[in-house]
Amino acid sequence: MEIRPDSLIDAHKIDPTTILEIVVETIDRSDMKEKIVGFASFPLFLTKDGQTSPFDAEEAEQVGFIVNEGSY
Numbered sequence: 001m002e003i004r005p006d007s008l009i010d011a012h013k014i015d016p017t018t019i020l021e022i023v024v025e026t027i028d029r030s031d032m033k034e035k036i037v038g039f040a041s042f043p044l045f046l047t048k049d050g051q052t053s054p055f056d057a058e059e060a061e062q063v064g065f066i067v068n069e070g071s072y
Contacts (some may be wrong), residue, residue: 016045016057043068047058 024038043053048064 014044016061017053017055018044020044021054 014040020042022037022040022042022047024040027033028035044067045065046053046068048066053068062065
């Protein structure tokens with residue numbers, strides 16, 4: 001995985017309502033088939049208060065938004 005400096009990420013070129021979705025899969029040893037064991041979703045941006053993710057792009061532009069740098 002490559003980690004880029006903040007100066008290379010222009011948050012204003014990405015939709016502020018973007019959510020990263022991850023599906024966790026495994027192979028079941030009993031039947032050797034793929035199984036989904038979980039889902040996760042992470043908002044990439046938060047409103048300026050740092051508590052919630054913006055619901056729409058207009059709200060994000062009015063209220064302001066920041067990059068989510070949470071501890072996961």
